[in-house]
Amino acid sequence: MRKTFEISTVLMILVLTIVRLFINKLGMPNFQPIGAIALLAGAMFATQGKRFSIPLGAMLLSDLALAAISPEFKSYLGNISMIAVYGAFALTVLIGKTVLSKNKSGLSILKASILSGIAFFLITNFAAWLDPIHGMYSKDFVGLIQCYAAGLAFYKNDVMSNFFLNGVVSTFIFTTVALAAIKWVDSVQLKAKQVA
Secondary structure (H helix, E strand, O other): HHHHHHHHHHHHHHHHHHHHHHHHOOOOOOOOOOHHHHHHHHHOOOOHHHHHHHHHHHHHHHHHHHHHHHHHHHHHHOOHHHHHHHHHHHHHHHHHHHHOOOOOOOOHHHHHHHHHHHHHHHHHHHHHHHOOOOOOOOOHHHHHHHHHHHHHHHHHOHHHHHHHHHHHHHHHHHHHHHHHHHHHHHHHHHHHHHHH
């Protein structure tokens, strides 16, 4: 049964990765399935290797595809921002393992979505503070606080479309739909096996 769940999860990660490409092409960068991909992997895969390699591989492939179709995306590849996003992504995998692997209720998905959104904000803004090339802040505690304050100010007028829409709402929606689809596919497969 676990193998069936894992096959369905791999397929769902593939679908969400393709959805990410289409959403970017449509010009909706703040409504992404990235968090859902990481949460799914953490919740559904049995081994650490699969939990990290499959979603990180999907993320890397979609980043390379985005760089190929969107020239402005090329500057993102390999810089400190990309490293921070991948770090936040890996932490989100762990959040999925911790929060969702045993309980996939709506409340647990919401909790995991909020935690992953906060982790993403903290990690990516920390990387902006550390950035030796584009960094605008002093490398001390005051500079770090200024960087986080600037990150919050960035959200001030656009909280719904940035933090809540991408960090929480899209992660919640994509994770909920993906888990429901996996459950449905697996129930269909189980019924087919019982009939056969």
